[in-house]
Structure formats: structure tokens, C-alpha cells
Amino acid sequence: MAVTDSITEQVLYDIAYEANRRAAIALPVDGVAAFRDAHEHETRTMARFILGQVLENAELAVADDRPMCGDTGLPRYYVKAGNDARIEGGFIGMERAFRQAVADATHDLPLRANRVHPLTRKNAGNNVGVFAPSVDYSFEPDADWLEVTVVHKGGLFGTDYRMLFPADGTDGVKRFLLDNLAAFARRGLSCPPVVIGVGLGGAKDQCVSLSKEAACLRMMGDSHPDPDVAALEQELLELANKTGFGVMGVGGDTTALDVHVEVAYTHTGGLPVAISQFCLAYRRATVRVEADGTFEFRDEPGWFTPYYRREGIDWAREMRPDEMQTRA
Ligand code: SF4
Structure with missing residues (x-):
């Protein structure tokens, strides 16, 4: 694959900011479908009422351009990088853009400033700090794009x-x-x-x-x-x-x-x-950035690819029965 372009830090800032905005405000399409289905099939009155409120809240969040829950969770990034992707400023530049996007989104949307020092409870007020926001990576062969997924994970309890x-x-x-x-x-x-x-x-x-x-x-x-x-x-x-x-x-x-x-x-x-x-504030947004800097938001995070699960790649050969006996 001929690779001549590189993805600029400005583009990475723009897509990261927008992905944080979308994640905070709009339920992804699979979330909307699942909540509608749950509401339709719910047989208990109170539960059906609350599920209806969840759906109404999701619509109002988009109409008002405001986060769907007052607790906006912890913003984090998952980056799938094509093996041939080229980034202006490298991955360090990309992470700089990502941190800035979280700080600006926290101020503008606003996101709740949830990230604090665990001991002193010091809060910089922008969801940026030690190991924050986190960025996890995976890689994809034969690709020169980057796929960035922003998750605002709520559900403090439950893990x-x-x-x-x-x-x-x-x-x-x-x-x-x-x-x-x-x-x-x-x-x-x-x-x-x-x-x-x-x-x-x-x-x-x-x-x-x-x-x-x-x-x-x-x-x-x-x-x-x-x-x-x-x-x-x-x-x-x-x-x-x-x-x-x-x-x-x-x-x-x-x-x-x-x-x-x-x-x-x-x-x-x-x-x-x-x-x-x-949690029910199901917040996720994914964007693919092509090598020339054009980008497209997508419904699918596309994280669990066959390569990521290491399916079918160069397994070590299986041991022969005589080798197994020797080991035993
Ligand atoms: S767990 Fe989820 S829905 Fe509940 S308050 Fe936190 S972010 Fe909001």
C-alpha cells in the first residue's frame, strides 16, 4: 500500500472533540433500538414508565444539545491504528490532541469534571490528569486509517x-x-x-x-x-x-x-x-479517519476484529502425541 499522506494533529483534535460531543449527547443507533425494544416488551408498569422516560430523555438530550446524564462518566479513547497509518506528530501528537479535546469538551458541553486525584481529591476541572484520559490501542493489518472510539463509561459500580x-x-x-x-x-x-x-x-x-x-x-x-x-x-x-x-x-x-x-x-x-x-447512559462514538484526513462517523466500533482476537494468525504448530508423552 502506497502511503504518502499523514493525518494531522488538527484533524485528530477536531474528530476527538466531535466524538466526545456525540458520545455525551446522543445514544448510538444500537442503543436506541435496544431501549425501544425493552420499552415495547416491558410488562411491569413502573419499569415501562421509566424506560419511556429514558427514551424521552435521549430525545431531549439531542434536541437541547446537552449530555444525556448529569454524570458524564469518564471519557476514554480506544484507537485502532492501521499498520500503515501515518500521523503528523506521531502518537504523542495524537494524544496531545486527545487530551486537549477532552479539556475543551469538558468546558464547552459541559462534561462534569469527574476526574480527581484518588487521595487528595484534587480536581483540575477538565477531566485531564494522571493517566487521564486513558488511551488504549489495537492494530489492524493492511490499513492506513485510524479508528477512534470515545466512550464515556458510567456505572461506577458494577465491575x-x-x-x-x-x-x-x-x-x-x-x-x-x-x-x-x-x-x-x-x-x-x-x-x-x-x-x-x-x-x-x-x-x-x-x-x-x-x-x-x-x-x-x-x-x-x-x-x-x-x-x-x-x-x-x-x-x-x-x-x-x-x-x-x-x-x-x-x-x-x-x-x-x-x-x-x-x-x-x-x-x-x-x-x-x-x-x-x-449503564443506561450508553455513550460511545466512533470515527474513522482516512490517510488523507477525511473522516466519517460510524455506528460500529469495529474493535473486535479477527486480527485483534488473534484468530488464524501463525499459531505455533500443535505438539505431536510423542512430544506430549515426552513432556508428561
Ligand atoms: S451510572 Fe450511568 S446513568 Fe447512572 S448516574 Fe452514572 S452515568 Fe448516569
Whole structure:
């Protein structure tokens, strides 16, 4: 691929600012569809009323050009960089633009200045600080574009981790999900209905990260490409909604709008599992910037590509039976 252009810092600032604006204000299309569906099928009066209010609030936020929730969460970036992407000022320039965009969006929209020093509670007033906003990266072969997703993750409560034994299996995962929902969703602490991300496997940090990405960076209604994982997603979704906790924990048919499970190969001795809940302020915006600086906002975050999941790339060859015997 011939690459001659580079993406300028100004373009990156512009798209980051606009992505923060869109994320804060407008529910993504999959969010609108999921809330409408939940509202249509809700059988309990109070829950149906509240879901109607959520939908009305979403419309008013767009009409008034104001954030959909007074708590605007924690702005963060996910960047998928084409292997051939070229950036003026490099990634350092890009992150400078991203920080400035968060500070300006905090002032202009406004976003609530949520980011504080954890000990002193010092607040710079602009959502910028130590490790803030966070920027996570993934890469894509044969591409020269950048895809930037802004997430304003709410649901301060609702994320948890548990190390299971392999023998606990899917029953252990279900038990953990129920404990997690009882602890947070039942009391409205995570503002349900939520999108639940489940990380299964990997190491502890990877497991927790995967759960957050699963909650925030997949389209509602999609399924994992592995049929076993997809079946577990469906089972967990049905289980979550059988709890009857419902919107804001008032009792209702929809506690979870969707469940996304992401798996990573893990240590043979354990079954790490993490859960993240993405609250009803479902805030996400994605933009693709081409090598010539033109850009387009997209519905799909496009984060979980086959390459990102490392599907089908240069696996080490499998051991022969005689080699396995030697190891044993
Ligand atoms: S959890 Fe979500 S909906 Fe609830 S207050 Fe926070 S941002 Fe708003």
C-alpha cells in the first residue's frame, strides 16, 4: 500500500472533540433500538414508565444539545491504528490532541469534571490528569486509517473480578453474574438496564480489560463468532433478565440489554472471570479517519476484529502425541 499522506494533529483534535460531543449527547443507533425494544416488551408498569422516560430523555438530550446524564462518566479513547497509518506528530501528537479535546469538551458541553486525584481529591476541572484520559490501542493489518472510539463509561459500580477453578465451569460464571447483579443492579447502583461485558480467561488484568471492552465496544445484538461463546452469551442474558431486577432495580423484565463475552487463553489451573456493566447512559462514538484526513462517523466500533482476537494468525504448530508423552 502506497502511503504518502499523514493525518494531522488538527484533524485528530477536531474528530476527538466531535466524538466526545456525540458520545455525551446522543445514544448510538444500537442503543436506541435496544431501549425501544425493552420499552415495547416491558410488562411491569413502573419499569415501562421509566424506560419511556429514558427514551424521552435521549430525545431531549439531542434536541437541547446537552449530555444525556448529569454524570458524564469518564471519557476514554480506544484507537485502532492501521499498520500503515501515518500521523503528523506521531502518537504523542495524537494524544496531545486527545487530551486537549477532552479539556475543551469538558468546558464547552459541559462534561462534569469527574476526574480527581484518588487521595487528595484534587480536581483540575477538565477531566485531564494522571493517566487521564486513558488511551488504549489495537492494530489492524493492511490499513492506513485510524479508528477512534470515545466512550464515556458510567456505572461506577458494577465491575468485579473473581478467580474460579476450572471445575467451576459455566455454573461458576453464572453464580458470579448473579452475585454481581444482586450487589449492584438490584440496588440501581449501576443504573440498569446495562450492557454486561464478561471477560473469561487471560491473566487478571487482561480479563478485566476484556470485560470492559466487551461491554463498551461491541454492537448490541451481535454474537461472538465462536458458537460456544455465543451460546454462553445467550444463556447469561436470559439469566440476567430472569432476576427481575429491571430498570434502576425497580423490578422489571429488562435488567440487561445484552451480554457480550470475550475469551482469552488462560492458565490451565484457573478460570478468571470479570464483569463490567455499561449503564443506561450508553455513550460511545466512533470515527474513522482516512490517510488523507477525511473522516466519517460510524455506528460500529469495529474493535473486535479477527486480527485483534488473534484468530488464524501463525499459531505455533500443535505438539505431536510423542512430544506430549515426552513432556508428561
Ligand atoms: S451510572 Fe450511568 S446513568 Fe447512572 S448516574 Fe452514572 S452515568 Fe448516569
